[in-house]
Amino acid sequence: MVTRTALIGAPTSLGAFAPGQEQAPRALREAGLHADADLGDIPLRRWAPDRTNRRAQNAAGVAAAAREVAERVEAAFRSGHMPVVLGGDCTVGLGTLAGAQAAGERVGLVYFDMHPDLNTPETVVTGTLDWMGNAHVLGLEGAVPEVAALTRLAPDELLLFARDPGQTKPGEQAAIEAHGVAAIDIEEVAADPRAAAATAAARFKRYLVHFDVDVVDFVDLPLSENTGHNIGLPFDVAAAALEVLAAGTGFAGLTVTEHNPAHGPADGSATRTLAAALQRALSSAASRPSGAPQSSIEEGAGMP
Secondary structure (H helix, E strand, O other): OOOEEEEEEEOEOOOOOOOOHHHHHHHHHHOOOOOOEEEEEOOOEOOOOOOOOOOOOOHHHHHHHHHHHHHHHHHHHHOOEEEEEEEOOOOHHHHHHHHHHHOOOOOEEEEEOOOOOOOOOOOOOOOOHHHOHHHHHOOOOOOOHHHHOOOOOOHHHEEEEEEOHHHOOHHHHHHHHHHOOEEEEHHHHHHOHHHHHHHHHOOOOOEEEEEEHHHEOOOOOOOEOOOOOOOOEOHHHHHHHHHHHHHOOOEEEEEEEOEOHHHOOOOOHHHHHHHHHHHHHHHHHHOOOOOOOOOHHHHOOOOO
């Protein structure tokens, strides 16, 4: 079986701290990233301060963008393609998950990010919803109803991959413990990225991967919106783990988020490095064993 892929652009920074990430889908395509099909972009949405809703900024626009992503992801699955969603800020991943579920996919989520994103408007002052995605996926108390209504997973359907305990806020740690959310922490991934990724892939029969590029040390490769220095994984380590995840027989789709092209070198070399790694990961998915399920709609594959 040949796995066919489809690009979906989600050029929005509404859930972020500032503009920039809305340029990522264009930059990645220009850097050479391609797939078997391209389903185009949802409308571009650029961040602006929301002074009327300071603790959950731009929530209505975030929800609207995620719904538009969901429509295209559902269409990709129903046409026999694996969606590759190019964000944009982290909130576009809600749309990827919602679209998969609308297409009848039963999937877990491997959340490849240094941050758990289990905050709510009640627990962080910034009001940036891209720090809150998983809190809404789990429907935690204090989540924004309009955003939480988009999609839902049970705690055992979420795996935090490369989570950094030092970047986990107290409220997030409390949520992890209260709900029994599983994690493969960053030290384990750094020590053996391929083995850690294989462990993550084995957890679910079908899974989406949410890849937040701020898991990469900004000093090693300046890609992300979050410019934290000397934290995170070396880029080659993150890329190796992503390649193994994409090669897993249960891999069902990819979301790439938090890439700000303006934070890299002016020649675009950081974006080209990211695009090349993503292309290798998609090639790994395409070359999976012929018995790997393409869709749980067709194969009846589900969660453990």
